[in-house]
Amino acid sequence: MNDIIAKTSFDCIDQKGNAFVTTVEIGVPKPFESKSGSIDYSCSVAVLPLNVYREMxxxxxxxxxxxxxxxxxxxQILRAFVQLGGRVYxxxxxTPIDIDSPTFQPVAEHLVNPQFRVQ
Known part of the structure; x- marks a missing residue:
């Protein structure tokens, strides 16, 4: 992908226990003319190797x-992976990420009493 505006990676484990790294890349928004003639914008998105398409x-x-x-x-891709039995750290x-966090930050498990944490 060219013109990457944001990039990060997460450690993952699939439902079979295989560990791998997922890389997220988001491209710079680029203008294009829509079918109606207005100027809209498009960003490339890659969540590799999780998404079906190399870029969306x-x-x-x-x-x-x-x-x-x-x-x-x-x-949505990360959430689907987790629902299928995968884990994203x-x-x-x-430490699992909080998929719903605006920053994908780690879950604040350190705030939970250790006796209630899953080992």
Missing amino acids: GACGTDSLMALSLAIENTR YSGTK
Whole structure:
């Protein structure tokens, strides 16, 4: 992908126990003329190796909407992977990420009494 505006990676384990790294890349929003003749924006999104397509597009009526939809597409792919039995961890840790967090930060498990944590 060219013109990457955001990139991160997560440590993952699939439902069979195989560990791998997932890389998320979001491209710079680029204007294009829609079928109606208006100027819309599109961002490339890659969540590799989890997404089916090497890159997907996220389109919006402006650049902020395109970026927001690119992040939401990332969230949906990660959420589907977890629902299928996978696990997604903050890079370099065994702490799950909070998929619903705006920043994909680690779950604040350190705030839970250790007797209630799953080992």
